[in-house]
Amino acid sequence: MTLTPIARVDADVAIVGSGFSGSLAALALLKGGRRVALIERGRHPRFAIGESSTPLANLLIEELADRYDLPRIRPFSKWGTWQRTRPDVACGLKRGFTFFFHRHGAPFEDDAERGRQLMVAASPHDEIADTHWYRPDFDRALAQDAEAAGAVYLDATRLENVRQEGECTTLDGERNGSAVRITTRFVIDASGSRGFLHRALGLPEAERRWLPSTQGLYTHFEGVARWDELQPATDTPPYPIDDAAVHHVFPGGWIRVLRFDNGITSAGAALTDPAAASLAAADGAPAWDRLMATLPSVADQFRSARATLPFIHSPRVSFRSARVAGPTWALLPSAAGVIDPLLSTGFPLTLLGILRLVELLDTTSPGRERDAALAAYERQTLAELDATEQLVAALYATMADPPLFKRLALLYFAAASFSEAARRLGRPDRAPGFLLCGHPAFGPELAACASMARAGADGSARLALEARLDLAIEPFDTAGLLDRGRRGWYPVLASDILASAAKLGATPADVVGLLQRTGFSLPEDQT
Ligand SMILES: Cc1cc2nc3c(=O)[nH]c(=O)nc-3n(C[C@H](O)[C@H](O)[C@H](O)COP(=O)(O)OP(=O)(O)OC[C@H]3O[C@@H](n4cnc5c(N)ncnc54)[C@H](O)[C@@H]3O)c2cc1C
Numbered sequence: 001m002t003l004t005p006i007a008r009v010d011a012d013v014a015i016v017g018s019g020f021s022g023s024l025a026a027l028a029l030l031k032g033g034r035r036v037a038l039i040e041r042g043r044h045p046r047f048a049i050g051e052s053s054t055p056l057a058n059l060l061i062e063e064l065a066d067r068y069d070l071p072r073i074r075p076f077s078k079w080g081t082w083q084r085t086r087p088d089v090a091c092g093l094k095r096g097f098t099f100f101f102h103r104h105g106a107p108f109e110d111d112a113e114r115g116r117q118l119m120v121a122a123s124p125h126d127e128i129a130d131t132h133w134y135r136p137d138f139d140r141a142l143a144q145d146a147e148a149a150g151a152v153y154l155d156a157t158r159l160e161n162v163r164q165e166g167e168c169t170t171l172d173g174e175r176n177g178s179a180v181r182i183t184t185r186f187v188i189d190a191s192g193s194r195g196f197l198h199r200a201l202g203l204p205e206a207e208r209r210w211l212p213s214t215q216g217l218y219t220h221f222e223g224v225a226r227w228d229e230l231q232p233a234t235d236t237p238p239y240p241i242d243d244a245a246v247h248h249v250f251p252g253g254w255i256r257v258l259r260f261d262n263g264i265t266s267a268g269a270a271l272t273d274p275a276a277a278s279l280a281a282a283d284g285a286p287a288w289d290r291l292m293a294t295l296p297s298v299a300d301q302f303r304s305a306r307a308t309l310p311f312i313h314s315p316r317v318s319f320r321s322a323r324v325a326g327p328t329w330a331l332l333p334s335a336a337g338v339i340d341p342l343l344s345t346g347f348p349l350t351l352l353g354i355l356r357l358v359e360l361l362d363t364t365s366p367g368r369e370r371d372a373a374l375a376a377y378e379r380q381t382l383a384e385l386d387a388t389e390q391l392v393a394a395l396y397a398t399m400a401d402p403p404l405f406k407r408l409a410l411l412y413f414a415a416a417s418f419s420e421a422a423r424r425l426g427r428p429d430r431a432p433g434f435l436l437c438g439h440p441a442f443g444p445e446l447a448a449c450a451s452m453a454r455a456g457a458d459g460s461a462r463l464a465l466e467a468r469l470d471l472a473i474e475p476f477d478t479a480g481l482l483d484r485g486r487r488g489w490y491p492v493l494a495s496d497i498l499a500s501a502a503k504l505g506a507t508p509a510d511v512v513g514l515l516q517r518t519g520f521s522l523p524e525d526q527t
Contacts, residue, residue, distance in 0.1 A: 022190030023142035080127035092132030095239035216314035218268020387437035
């Protein structure tokens with residue numbers, strides 16, 4: 001009898017999943033001198049969904065790169081540096097969030113007030129703009145960097161079980177027909193929604209509390225027309241309409257359109273169950289054609305488009321694990337929950353989780369202190385997913401009501417821009433939690449407004465909700481979001497941030513310094 005040798009790997013931390021999150025966590029841990037095993041069931045390059053970044057996500061990449069001295073990662077935080085430094089990694093230019101609100105069966109039409117659109121810029125010019133990550137390239141580049149930095153990278157590895165023996169965790173699996181055994185002191189699960197530890201440990205799934213059940217239908221395309229060529233704007237918008245995450249919203253769902261610089265466009269729909277059922281979404285391409293038939297202006301955009309991959313139908317987009325961490329393991333936020341692509345919340349939530357978890361492992365030893373820190377990590381992750389779910393659920397409830405949807409979406413833009421500015425000013429304590437969910441004023445107000453919207457506010461209740469939204473947003477509005485004269489178009493203006501210095505607890509000089517550091521053109525009286 002011949003015994004197949006077992007390949008053995010001994011690691012301080014084993015990370016399951018080599019999407020961007022697993023590789024970034026590996027890179028940061030390696031800098032702390034840890035032995036890291038990075039285990040992937042597939043092989044790069046591979047398709048992954050989740051592509052649209054945001055200012056907060058990019059700031060968190062910068063923070064990670066600076067804190068852990070990762071100079072090859074930092075250029076990915078801005079479109080300009082990415083283009084110059086890593087042109088081998090495809091990406092797209094994202095200047096902001098564009099929304100158009102459609103009626104089924106009718107061409108897109110708007111009024112003089114731009115009541116059926118919303119454009120919120122995320123950057124004042126291309127150089128410091130956000131990006132869409134072309135994940136086949138991006139995730140491969142990060143996994144290669146992690147391996148080059150010293151991670152033991154095991155791809156094409158099927159993990160079979162996880163066992164705890166004293167302080168040691170053992171992961172057994174199979175790679176290229178041979179058994180592989182990884183022993184480690186800590187496991188980070190970066191394997192995405194309904195991922196490895198959730199299944200292997202039999203963790204309970206948490207019920208959705210606010211969001212309706214939604215389905216996904218998506219793929220990559222070639223030949224998607226630009227909206228601004230089909231429907232040129234009459235005035236000059238805050239940024240080119242299509243250099244953005246474009247959202248086509250309609251009753252029962254929405255479509256995202258994200259362009260990359262390699263001719264590929266990622267597009268897909270998120271649909272409530274009734275909308276998905278009426279399209280028979282599980283059919284894939286024919287269901288997409290049926291959706292296009294109900295949205296004539298979107299259909300124009302896709303008239304000459306060709307899917308480059310088969311459509312993927314996801315029968316259940318959202319997922320929540322009830323448990324996020326134990327004494328020797330933790331799920332990254334992307335493994336702990338996915339709410340919805342709306343508002344691109346997945347990346348910042350996950351990056352916040354990586355920063356917290358790596359710091360926690362660096363600053364605590366196994367025992368009571370670490371247990372308490374992991375319990376706090378779990379509470380924070382769940383609270384942030386709750387806040388995201390509440391707001392996204394309110395947006396789903398108002399997809400047929402553009403004015404209210406737009407007002408609610410400003411909660412997100414206020415929280416995101418305030419958080420970014422506060423962190424850049426070195427005052428992260430002023431912006432506790434994603435969506436400011438840990439802020440004693442903003443957190444409860446977001447929950448209350450979202451709850452009112454989901455309940456369907458009419459008449460005087462609606463007026464009360466609108467007033468409450470304004471009151472909630474005002475102390476955190478650093479972007480002119482409450483200026484109705486802007487008629488739904490919000491550029492990024494240095495003057496808005498300067499005028500908000502006091503809200504951020506900063507002096508005008510602090511804010512001028514911030515603007516200079518981050519590549520803004522200053523108003524003439526400030527130069
Ligand atoms: C339809 C949709 C659209 C989205 N759009 C956005 C967006 O625009 N912006 C945004 O911020 N967020 C978005 N998200 C969320 C985003 O997709 C996730 O936050 C992000 O992909 C998480 O990346 P990750 O590296 O943690 O995990 P993933 O990208 O899921 O990668 C997990 C890796 O783990 C591997 N793996 C899985 N199981 C195992 C196993 N048992 N053993 C070993 N390896 C394993 C997989 O092969 C994969 O390589 C979207 C989500 C959905 C569902």
